[in-house]
Amino acid sequence: MPSIRDLLRRIQSHPALLGDCLLCHQPTQHHPLLCDECRAELPRIVYPCPRCGFPLPETSKSCGACLQHPPAWDRLRIVADYQAPYLQLIHQLKYAGKIECATLLGRLFCEANEPAPSEAGDKHPEVLLPVPLHWWRQWRRGYNQAEELARVIGDALQIPVDSHCLRRTRATPPQARLHKQQRKQNLQAAFAMAPFNYRHVALIDDVVTTGATAEQLTHLLRQAGVEVVEVWAICRTLRHPSRD
Numbered sequence: 001m002p003s004i005r006d007l008l009r010r011i012q013s014h015p016a017l018l019g020d021c022l023l024c025h026q027p028t029q030h031h032p033l034l035c036d037e038c039r040a041e042l043p044r045i046v047y048p049c050p051r052c053g054f055p056l057p058e059t060s061k062s063c064g065a066c067l068q069h070p071p072a073w074d075r076l077r078i079v080a081d082y083q084a085p086y087l088q089l090i091h092q093l094k095y096a097g098k099i100e101c102a103t104l105l106g107r108l109f110c111e112a113n114e115p116a117p118s119e120a121g122d123k124h125p126e127v128l129l130p131v132p133l134h135w136w137r138q139w140r141r142g143y144n145q146a147e148e149l150a151r152v153i154g155d156a157l158q159i160p161v162d163s164h165c166l167r168r169t170r171a172t173p174p175q176a177r178l179h180k181q182q183r184k185q186n187l188q189a190a191f192a193m194a195p196f197n198y199r200h201v202a203l204i205d206d207v208v209t210t211g212a213t214a215e216q217l218t219h220l221l222r223q224a225g226v227e228v229v230e231v232w233a234i235c236r237t238l239r240h241p242s243r244d
Contacts, residue, residue: 022092022104023085033104043080044112053078053208053236071211072218073203075230079105079112082207082235090206090234093145102145105206105234106152113232125202125230128154128161131213132191134168150204153232159202166217167192191220202230209237 021028021035028035047056051066053076062070080086086105093101130146138144147163154161169192203217214231221229 022089022098022101033100033107038085042085042108043083045078045080048076048078050075052076055081072215072222073229073231075228076208076236077109077113077202077230077232078208078236079109079234082209082237086235090145093148094141094206097142099143099148102148103152106149107156109149109153109232109234110156123200124157124159125200125228126159127165127198128159128202128204128232129165129217130161130163131203131205131217132166132168134170146205149206149234153204161204162196162198165194165196165198167194191217193220193224196224198226200228200230201226202232205231205233207235207237208233 019028019032020026021038022033023038024035026035026037030036031039045053045055047059048054049056049060049063049066051062051071051073054063054065056063082090089101089105092098093105128150130144130150132146133141133144144163147161150161150163153159168190170190201221203214205213208214208231218229218231
């Protein structure tokens with residue numbers, strides 16, 4: 001006799017309930033939110049540098065730039081560079097109130113970061129920490145997109161989400177409008193933390209650009225005793241100084 005979970009999975013996968021693709025708006029075939037044709041066309045980084053996500057010709061421990069100037073965090077996991085159609089999906093999630101985009105993006109993240117056989121022994125973080133919004137910006141938006149992504153990823157990987165550990169203490173100008181040096185200055189003393197006992201965490205965000213936010217939070221977590229800090233995001237635009 002099938003379990004309740006199996007029955008729910010069959011119901012959710014029924015063609016009548018799959019709905020339309022978020023990208024082409026045509027009916028989906030096998031999975032909700034994204035049709036098979038659009039899924040096949042999604043850009044991916046096949047061999048990303050594990051520290052910065054930069055595309056490599058083959059699997060490697062780190063790229064040359066990270067070997068010379070390693071980032072503050074221990075590992076960066078992403079899906080792709082910040083380009084279409086991820087750009088449009090993230091924009092709809094952040095500015096158009098389409099929270100269903102978080103479900104799709106979170107699932108794509110899990111698919112793109114399935115452990116390789118050589119990584120099968122790697123331990124997952126003990127908790128996911130969404131990058132916080134200031135309370136005023138979150139109130140105006142109605143939600144924190146990083147928290148919505150963390151919930152989807154946490155449910156899929158069975159990792160708890162702590163949405164109260166990190167807090168943004170002041171309303172800073174949006175990072176997207178600032179260049180790299182301004183972003184660093186913009187985030188000084190912008191975050192605070194609640195007491196915790198974590199040793200291995202993953203920061204969750206939608207996009208890593210200059211890395212200023214992730215770097216600031218990583219330093220803060222290190223000072224509080226965290227030993228391993230990973231950064232998980234959907235996309236990156238991160239560039240090393242040597243590549244600028």
